[in-house]
Each structure stands twice: as C-alpha cells, then as structure tokens.
Amino acid sequence: MAAGDSVLIGLVEEALSMHVDSEWHEAKLYTPFFKDQAQLYEFADCLAVQTFLRMAQLPVQTKQRPNTEFISPTGEMPVLQIGSILIPGFSGIVDLVRKKEAGLSSHLTEVHKADMAAQIAVIDNILRRVEMYVVWIHDETYSRVTSTRFGSVYKWPLSRVLPALKRREMREKLGSIDWANKSLVEVMEAADKAFRCLSSHLGTQDYVMGSRVTEVDALLFGHLFAILTTRLPTMELSNALRKYPNLVEYCERVENEYFKK
Structure with missing residues (x-):
C-alpha cells in the first residue's frame, strides 16, 4: 500500500x-x-x-x-x-x-458475518472487476460508450484526451491484478462463476442472508440492477446474469420493495 x-x-x-x-x-x-x-x-x-x-x-x-x-x-x-x-x-x-449502531447485520452471528463478507468479496473482487474490464478494456464498449460518457462533462480537447488517459490508468490498475490481458471469453467465464456462486447461496431465500436484508443485499442489488439495465455494445454480461432466474427475480423484488413503493 x-x-x-x-x-x-x-x-x-x-x-x-x-x-x-x-x-x-x-x-x-x-x-x-x-x-x-x-x-x-x-x-x-x-x-x-x-x-x-x-x-x-x-x-x-x-x-x-x-x-x-x-x-x-x-x-x-x-x-x-x-x-x-x-x-x-x-x-x-x-x-x-x-x-452509529444503525447497520443491518447486527443480528448475524460471527459465522454468518464471515459468510456475508465472503459474498461481498465475490461482488467486489470478481463482479466489479468484470464490469471495469468491459467498460475500459473491451475496445468496442470503450469507443462507443465509455469514452463518450467519461468525456461528456469536459470541453474539447479534454473530452478526447482525458478518456484516453483514464483508460491508460485503468489498464495499469487492472493489469496489476492480472485482469487487463484477459480475453472477453475469460472475463465472461469469471462473471458466470460469480453469478453461479451468488445464485447458489441465495437459493430460494428472500435475501442473501435469509429473511432480513443486510449490507450485502444493497451491494448485490446495485450491481445486478446496473448490469440488467445498462445498454452496452456487448450484452454478454447481462445475458450471463439472465441464466440465473433467482438472481433476476431477487433484483426485481428488491427494486419493488425499496424503490417502487
């Protein structure tokens, strides 16, 4: 560090x-x-x-x-x-x-807290890196979506220069953890592994850790919803997620509970 x-x-x-x-x-x-x-x-x-x-x-x-x-x-x-x-x-x-003693996981045992931390790690260490790869490394997504969005708040020529500099920074960041040189196929295999793990843990439960929401539910919902609703040149990530109906249904349930009411 x-x-x-x-x-x-x-x-x-x-x-x-x-x-x-x-x-x-x-x-x-x-x-x-x-x-x-x-x-x-x-x-x-x-x-x-x-x-x-x-x-x-x-x-x-x-x-x-x-x-x-x-x-x-x-x-x-x-x-x-x-x-x-x-x-x-x-x-x-x-x-x-x-x-502030207003958290969502105080009712969990230490064993269950460790289990929750493991699910959070899957989201942070695999799923989030998949998203970053698609956004910054996948050439078509970068050229058609990422560079335009990143540069949208700047005037020319910064709107062209800064996205390229940010892409170089992200290549180095992902390269330091051996993700920059992966193929899209390898990245989608990692995504499928993450979805399979999360789907298996969720099973038929209402929430990741059982009948009550915890921090991991907020994190999981944020990433699932973003993947399902973001239009990209490659929809392989969204399609990979849709192979796990319980994750899609879970995302819809959390959206209805906390946003549509």
Missing part, C-alpha cells in the same frame, strides 16, 4: 470515529451524473449506497455532480457528506452507519 493511500485511509477512519454519535443531519450523497456520465460499475456502487441507506431508513439528499471523483478523498464514489466530513465508497459509508 502506498504511503498516500494509508494517510487517506487514516483520515477516513478518524472521521468515522469522530462522527459516530453525531446527528444524521442534512446528509448529502454526491454521485456522478447517472444518465450521461457514470460508468457501469460507478452506477452500481452509487445505487448500492442509495439502497443501503433506504434499507437502514436513513434519509439523504442525492446530488449529481460532474466532479464527484475529485470531491472524494480517495477517488471512490459515491461520497457521503455529514457536516464537513466526506466519507467515500460503499464500504466506508457502511462502516460509518455500523458505528
């Missing part, structure tokens, strides 16, 4: 500890523009946080901003603002809520 990263993580942890007992007053959630700017995995993460806060019955004002990535102390999105403190990313926001 780089020294700069550890400093940022320390600042976030300090902010969490300082605001455990503070009032949830005029909380704001900053996201990129969903319609024109957010990439697949960013939309999924932002929707996951919105869902989690609804499940925890914590009101928040969502504000779409073109520079959310730069508002974030770590570059993670979305960003929750409580007073003058900014908390980035799904895990950071979940940690804050848990420390």
Whole structure:
C-alpha cells in the first residue's frame, strides 16, 4: 500500500470515529451524473449506497455532480457528506452507519458475518472487476460508450484526451491484478462463476442472508440492477446474469420493495 493511500485511509477512519454519535443531519450523497456520465460499475456502487441507506431508513439528499471523483478523498464514489466530513465508497459509508449502531447485520452471528463478507468479496473482487474490464478494456464498449460518457462533462480537447488517459490508468490498475490481458471469453467465464456462486447461496431465500436484508443485499442489488439495465455494445454480461432466474427475480423484488413503493 502506498504511503498516500494509508494517510487517506487514516483520515477516513478518524472521521468515522469522530462522527459516530453525531446527528444524521442534512446528509448529502454526491454521485456522478447517472444518465450521461457514470460508468457501469460507478452506477452500481452509487445505487448500492442509495439502497443501503433506504434499507437502514436513513434519509439523504442525492446530488449529481460532474466532479464527484475529485470531491472524494480517495477517488471512490459515491461520497457521503455529514457536516464537513466526506466519507467515500460503499464500504466506508457502511462502516460509518455500523458505528452509529444503525447497520443491518447486527443480528448475524460471527459465522454468518464471515459468510456475508465472503459474498461481498465475490461482488467486489470478481463482479466489479468484470464490469471495469468491459467498460475500459473491451475496445468496442470503450469507443462507443465509455469514452463518450467519461468525456461528456469536459470541453474539447479534454473530452478526447482525458478518456484516453483514464483508460491508460485503468489498464495499469487492472493489469496489476492480472485482469487487463484477459480475453472477453475469460472475463465472461469469471462473471458466470460469480453469478453461479451468488445464485447458489441465495437459493430460494428472500435475501442473501435469509429473511432480513443486510449490507450485502444493497451491494448485490446495485450491481445486478446496473448490469440488467445498462445498454452496452456487448450484452454478454447481462445475458450471463439472465441464466440465473433467482438472481433476476431477487433484483426485481428488491427494486419493488425499496424503490417502487
């Protein structure tokens, strides 16, 4: 871990500890523009946080901003603002809520918490990387969708230059974990493995950990919904998901419960 990263993580942890007992007053959630700017995995993460806060019955004002990535102390999105403190990313926001004793998994045993962490790892370490690969590495998706969306908030020539620079950055990031040089076939095999694991664990339960929602339900819903509703030049990821009817039905059930009411 780089020294700069550890400093940022320390600042976030300090902010969490300082605001455990503070009032949830005029909380704001900053996201990129969903319609024109957010990439697949960013939309999924932002929707996951919105869902989690609804499940925890914590009101928040969502504000779409073109520079959310730069508002974030770590570059993670979305960003929750409580007073003058900014908390980035799904895990950071979940940690804050848990420390405020408003989390969703306090009823779980330690064994079940470890099981939940394993399901979260499948989403973060496989499914999210699949989404990032499709967005930044798959040539047709990058040229027809990604570069336009990323550059939409900038004027020319930045609208052409910055997407290319971001693609180089993402190639290096995915390359560091041996994902950049995978073929699309290999990536879809990884996606299918993740869906199969999640589908098997869910089974016929209402929610991932049983009859009550937990943090993993918010994260899973965010990614499933984003995959099912985002139009891309290659629909292989969406088609792979649709092979698991219980995941599709689960996504529809959570949407009806927390958004259509």
